[in-house]
Amino acid sequence: MSGWPKLKAHLKSDGVLSNNILLGLDFDGTLAPITAHPDHAAMPADTMKILSSLARRRKIRIAIVSGRSAKDIKARIGVPGVFYCGNHGLEIDGPGIRWTHAALRRSRAKLAALGCALREDLKGGAGEFLVEDKGGSLSVHYRGVSPILVPLAHKIVLKNYRRLRGDFRLMPGKKVWEIVPRLVWSKGDALLRIGRLTGCEKLIFVGDDRTDEEGFRTLRGRALTVRVARNGPSYAKFFLKDYRQVRAFLELLALRP
Numbered sequence: 001m002s003g004w005p006k007l008k009a010h011l012k013s014d015g016v017l018s019n020n021i022l023l024g025l026d027f028d029g030t031l032a033p034i035t036a037h038p039d040h041a042a043m044p045a046d047t048m049k050i051l052s053s054l055a056r057r058r059k060i061r062i063a064i065v066s067g068r069s070a071k072d073i074k075a076r077i078g079v080p081g082v083f084y085c086g087n088h089g090l091e092i093d094g095p096g097i098r099w100t101h102a103a104l105r106r107s108r109a110k111l112a113a114l115g116c117a118l119r120e121d122l123k124g125g126a127g128e129f130l131v132e133d134k135g136g137s138l139s140v141h142y143r144g145v146s147p148i149l150v151p152l153a154h155k156i157v158l159k160n161y162r163r164l165r166g167d168f169r170l171m172p173g174k175k176v177w178e179i180v181p182r183l184v185w186s187k188g189d190a191l192l193r194i195g196r197l198t199g200c201e202k203l204i205f206v207g208d209d210r211t212d213e214e215g216f217r218t219l220r221g222r223a224l225t226v227r228v229a230r231n232g233p234s235y236a237k238f239f240l241k242d243y244r245q246v247r248a249f250l251e252l253l254a255l256r257p
């Protein structure tokens, strides 16, 4: 991966800035700093300002692609004209589209039962496990939990997850285990779908977590991909160090005529 100076040079040289762009952005760790409790995550005011200004541009469309539910992410950002894409790409709510993957509807009851079982099994831990049922996927957050408790909790999650008999898969993220329907479908597929709908010529996807790697892989050779992380193995072509560099990247896009 190449860092911010090379990404900046690439944007200027490739003519990217003159195309109609679909800009796909993850939320936690990409636009907003990661917080101890997922409910507390918020975009800094200046990032919100740039995002709102970009959303009003004629030649750019914005999609927020998150592991959160579309409803949650829409309430958290609330900028009009933006596509809110939740549950790792399984639902899209935006201008001219309100779509839910069939697997998400099929999975709801099983995930709700799994959520109840996990809350019960994990409640003996002295830590602050948070089991979040997002309607189409389930998160077990362990940020703030004593590291001593994590291996046992992982075993408990695995045991319950295995009872789902292959209909789901377990994705480790940043201090979170995500359980999602087993499908060949990623945030990248959701972005391609929005790209077709909007007729955008250039697709950009920025994400920070291991859970975004499938999206980067889907989009290989079809989009400009950026991982928010220190340089390391990734399917993304470029990297940005943190959400502050993401803001600088958005500022550059906002400078377009």
Ligand SMILES: [Mg+2]
Binding pocket: 026, 027, 028, 029, 030, 207, 208, 209
């Ligand atoms: Mg993230």
